[in-house]
Amino acid sequence: MIMLMSAIHAQTLPILKPKSTGENTSMLCHYVDENGKEHWVKTVKSLNKKQISKIQQQLLFLDYSVIKTGVLDVQTKRELALFNKDNALGNYPYVLPDTQSVLKAKYKEKKKAVKK
Numbered sequence: 001m002i003m004l005m006s007a008i009h010a011q012t013l014p015i016l017k018p019k020s021t022g023e024n025t026s027m028l029c030h031y032v033d034e035n036g037k038e039h040w041v042k043t044v045k046s047l048n049k050k051q052i053s054k055i056q057q058q059l060l061f062l063d064y065s066v067i068k069t070g071v072l073d074v075q076t077k078r079e080l081a082l083f084n085k086d087n088a089l090g091n092y093p094y095v096l097p098d099t100q101s102v103l104k105a106k107y108k109e110k111k112k113a114v115k116k
Contacts, residue, residue: 028093043094047072055095058107059083 027045032038034099048072056068056076064079077093085091087102 026097028074030093031092033091039090039092041092041094043096044100047095052076054098055080055103062103062106062110075108076092080088 012114016064026042028040029043031041053074059079066075066079081093
């Protein structure tokens, strides 16, 4: 009887979820450059519409030709490739882990200069 009660009680305990380590925030994307060379590039995973809009807004402020759509579309990828290339991050049309931090720093730097 005691074993039966133990089994019933065990089923009511909440399941513990492991803490996130941040390791699941990136993924590898396949990219073929203009010379036909293949690359696997570590990119930021699952950007939402708000995050993409923010990236587009920052690119636009930094004089890249992009329209704020909230979608990681062709024009955004083209300007991301230019931004990444201009900042020695590679010629990749993706949001790389370093793209967001460099973009944020450049945006703040220009915004501060404009205020003066």
